[in-house]
Amino acid sequence: MxxxxxxxxxxxxxxxxxxxxxxxxxxxxxxxxxxxxxxxxxxxxxxxxxxxxxxxxxxxxxxxxxxxxxxxxxxxxxxxxxxxxxxxxxxxxxxxxxxxxxxxxxxxxxxxxxxxxxxxxxxxxxxxxxxxxxxxxxxxxxxxxxLAYIPGSLLTLAPHGAGPEAALSHTSHHTDLSRYAGQRVAVVGGGQSALESAALLHEAGAQVQVLVRAAQVRWGAVPVLDRSLAERLVRPASPLGTGWALAGLCRAPHAVRCLPAPARMLVFRRALGPSGGWWLRERVEGIVPIRTRRRIEHARLHGGEALLRVSGASDDRTVDGRAEMAVDHVLAATGxxxxxxxxxxxxxxxxxxxxxxxxxxxxxxxxxxxxxxxxxxxxxxxxxxxxxxxxxxxxxxxxxxxxxxxxxxxxxxxx
Ligand SMILES: Cc1cc2nc3c(=O)[nH]c(=O)nc-3n(C[C@H](O)[C@H](O)[C@H](O)COP(=O)(O)OP(=O)(O)OC[C@H]3O[C@@H](n4cnc5c(N)ncnc54)[C@H](O)[C@@H]3O)c2cc1C
Structure with missing residues (x-):
């Protein structure tokens, strides 16, 4: 020692x-x-x-x-x-x-x-x-x-561990997404990491689609540089965005600690939902297919492909009598x-x-x-x-x- x-x-x-x-x-x-x-x-x-x-x-x-x-x-x-x-x-x-x-x-x-x-x-x-x-x-x-998290329903795709070489990886496993050029990739998630990864994959030549649980994807608003006093009073600025709730959370993190634990956990989970940056929108919307209200019920490997059974999907091909989506790689942008x-x-x-x-x-x-x-x-x-x-x-x-x-x-x- x-x-x-x-x-x-x-x-x-x-x-x-x-x-x-x-x-x-x-x-x-x-x-x-x-x-x-x-x-x-x-x-x-x-x-x-x-x-x-x-x-x-x-x-x-x-x-x-x-x-x-x-x-x-x-x-x-x-x-x-x-x-x-x-x-x-x-x-x-x-x-x-x-x-x-x-x-x-x-x-x-x-x-x-x-x-x-x-x-x-x-x-x-x-x-x-x-x-x-x-x-x-x-x-x-x-x-x-x-602390990277991958839902249990996907883990069957990587019996020896998730990573860039396996059929399943997490966004934190990557520095270079161009390795998937020419491949079919399903990105799971609806936040910034999912949407930005989808843009980068598309731009690198992958056939990418995004599977989102929510009914729609949210995008940040384009910042307004010179806001009037009235606008600033109604929606004060904070490092996390505009509005009184976010401004309060940023001004008084010590006060958050004094809340009862259930209230604090609610703030932690709900204060900032998943969304894409305003500047990313034009690289994704109308360019990369975003399939909303999709939940992966089951995933399996079959003949070198990753097969996903996705709730809410009606347009998937049938493999062995089951409607499943077939891709080469699943990228979990699941936080x-x-x-x-x-x-x-x-x-x-x-x-x-x-x-x-x-x-x-x-x-x-x-x-x-x-x-x-x-x-x-x-x-x-x-x-x-x-x-x-x-x-x-x-x-x-x-x-x-x-x-x-x-x-x-x-x-x-x-x-
Ligand atoms: C994709 C992505 C985008 C993000 N974008 C933003 C953004 O735009 N703005 C923002 O404010 N935040 C962003 N964040 C959140 C961001 O992670 C944090 O704001 C910031 O990096 C937190 O700093 P940190 O020091 O806590 O963690 P990190 O930056 O992750 O640094 C922790 C360091 O600890 C090292 N480490 C881990 N284990 C050990 C060990 N056993 N021994 C020695 N070293 C170890 C790691 O290698 C790492 O370098 C983003 C996060 C992700 C995942």
Whole structure:
């Protein structure tokens, strides 16, 4: 084990949340080790050609001093200025994260954490290369990738595990969708990931269709740059969109935490339904077939094809006497589930010790993002069931990083 736990804080994950909390902690003089590849999921779990759905003003990482906004990066790099009417290319956001790490974080160790367990009052953190680190506190900022969700009805298509090579994959498995050029692909889901993947697949030469459970697909409204005072009063702006409900959730995430658990879970599940970005609409509507009110009842492999029995479908071909849709690949754009048990690096004993929000496997957290295990913190999407939907997005980094850093610099002795 390298060193005693002393004052060391370990941050697991170097995406927007891990980088922001590490920047604040280091600026406050805390001793921090940050593990993970900088912007790893944005480099390896997002399709090439993707754009961000959030607006530039809602996409700032949180720096402890001025000068760390996306706009500052663009200005310094000579990138064109971004407005609400210019979707942010994924590669610009990756560049911004890497610049932010250099400017405000310092050393990030590109190693994965493979195991974390309690060691007395501290933690033992094991790295991929075998090193064991003793830490006084651990901040889990591992994002969505470990939480990818595929409905059970599809899993029969990938008996050896879902992935790009199998007949079934999840959107988080891909950086390059052009591998499906010339193939028939069914995209399952009706949110941004489904619709953007469908556009990219179509543009790469795949025969794609989108299967959506809902009666219709929703699209974001084109932003209006100069809104009148009356318009702003009726529908105030927020990082997640316009309207009083979203503005309230973004202004007061601490108040969301004080709601009764069932109300909080309702806010978490319902506040932002699936929809496509306004700028994506012209690449999908009338171009890619979108089949609504479709639910996959059964899926099977047959002679190298994926056969889907879909409720509400009347136009499928008959295979072995059953009406089924035949495709070469099924892409599940079915989102993510907050589930502590999907974090394999937390020891089973540690997972059991973490108190969860009633009726869920999402961690119950203090106002400073600390779980019921002293010194173990969760941030980003893992904290969204406590603090509301803003924590699912980059816009929540400032709220989380300030609170975690303030708490840790009070409780963990530092230089
Ligand atoms: C397709 C898609 C599009 C999105 N678009 C937007 C958008 O436009 N705007 C927006 O605000 N949000 C968007 N989001 C949500 C987005 O994930 C978050 O806003 C943001 O990335 C959260 O940052 P994070 O640091 O919590 O997670 P991540 O960015 O996922 O970073 C977590 C990091 O932890 C690393 N990690 C995981 N396990 C370990 C381990 N054991 N050891 C070391 N490192 C580990 C991962 O490799 C990853 O790099 C999108 C999400 C997806 C999936």
């Amino acid at each position: 390298s060193g005693g736990p002393g004052d060391l804080v370990v941050v697991i994950g170097a995406g927007p949340y891990g980088l922001s909390v590490a920047a604040h902690l280091r600026a406050a003089g805390a001793r921090v080790r940050v593990f993970g590849e900088v912007m790893g999921s944005w480099r390896h779990a997002m399709a090439t050609g993707m754009f961000l759905k959030s607006t530039p003003a809602a996409t700032d990482l949180s720096a402890p001093v001025p000068g760390g906004r996306l706009a500052d990066f663009c200005q310094e790099q000579g990138e064109p200025e971004l407005t609400e009417l210019t979707p942010i290319p994924c590669e610009v956001f990756v560049g911004y994260g890497m610049w932010f790490a250099e400017q405000f974080v310092g050393e990030v160790e590109p190693t994965r954490v493979v195991f974390v367990e309690r060691a007395g009052a501290a933690f033992s953190v094991q790295l991929e290369d075998g090193e064991r680190v003793a830490a006084a506190a651990v901040v889990v900022a591992t994002g969505l990738a470990p 993510y589930r907050i589930d502590l048990d999907a974090l394999p690096f937390l020891s089973p004993r540690l997972r059991e010790a973490v108190a969860c929000v009633t009726g869920s496997r999402s961690p119950s957290l203090s106002a400073a993002f600390e779980s019921s295990v002293d010194g173990l913190y969760f941030t980003g999407s893992l904290a969204a069931p406590m603090f509301g939907p803003m924590l699912r997005f980059v816009a929540g980094t400032a709220f989380a990083a300030r609170r975690i850093s303030a708490r840790l610099t009070r409780t963990v002795p530092h230089r």
